[in-house]
Amino acid sequence: MRIAEISTPEIRQSHNDSQSQSQLHQHLISQIESSIKQTENLSPGKLVPDTISGDIRLTLTQLSKVAPFPNSLKLVIWKxxxxxxxxxxxxxxxTSLRSLPSSKAEEHAKLRHVAADLLYIAGDVSGVPSPAIKSASFYHKTGVKWHELRKFDLASSCFEKATDLLSKIDLDLVSDAGEKKLFLDLNIARSKTAWEVSDRNLAVALLNRGQELAIRVAGSLQSPRQSVLNVRKKRSVQ
Known part of the structure; x- marks a missing residue:
């Protein structure tokens, strides 16, 4: 359709729809930021209220329904x-998480999980270097926290998200040593969780893949298989 063929009411409606969506974006972002400020303002040693992560997740679900976002909004979500x-x-x-009641320790993990989801929903952000790797790193670290709390289903969910993000990246094109190591660390973390839930086939498959990753990332690193065996040995002694 040529520009001249678009009627004035259609142009006005399109403008109104765009303005309405922008206002909805800002409203939802404002709600998320308010909950984050609550977390930032907690005094040292004060327990995290159980409602904060749930409030942010509810708003984040609403926000995801009005995607895609302009890059300016992606950057806000990322920050x-x-x-x-x-x-x-x-x-x-x-605060030591181990000293907290289980529900409060889980709330900490939930907040980290939501933070990872915020980066995920933002997606590729222009101006942010290696956004997928950073997002995967958040999921990896959150998965480790869930593993420590023995919430293996949630740990697996985080590791799978991280794996999906990294699967789109060519390891040979990654120059940063820390980013390269994430590929190996994630593989080891997934194998540990698979072992805990008695998924031996997956654990072994991940360990075998880890042998190759270890060589590609750094030949001096401890082998993934030995890393997992050492962890299990320590647990058996405790």
Whole structure:
């Protein structure tokens, strides 16, 4: 359709729809930011309210329904994810998760999970280097937390998300040593969780793949198989 053929009412309706969606975006972002501020403002040693992660996740679900987003909004979502993650790190630095009641320790993990989901929903953000790898890193670290809490289904879910993100990246094109190591660390973490839930076939398959990854990432690294065996040996002694 030529520009001249678009009627004035159609142009006005399109403009109104765009404006309405932008207002909805801002409303939902404002709600998420409010919950993150609550987390940031918690005093050291104060327990995280059980409602914060649920509130953010509910709003995030609503936000995901009005995707795709312009890059400017993606960047805002990305920054909110990092703010929430850093707030979680600050809380962890002042409170030992092992000393918390299980429900409170899980709330910490839920907040990290939501932070990872914020990066995931933002997707590829122009101006952010290696966004997929950073997003995968958040899921990997969150999965490790869930594993420590013995919530293996949630750990597996995080590891699978991270694996999906990294599967789209050619390891040989990654130059940063830390980013390269993430591929191996994730593989080891997945194998540990698979072992815990008695999925021996998957655990062994991941370990075998890890042997190749270890060579590609750094030949001096401890082999994935030995890493897992050492972890299990320590647990048997405890």
């Amino acid at each position: 909110l994810g990092y703010r929430l993650w850093n707030a979680c790190v600050d809380l962890s630095n002042t």
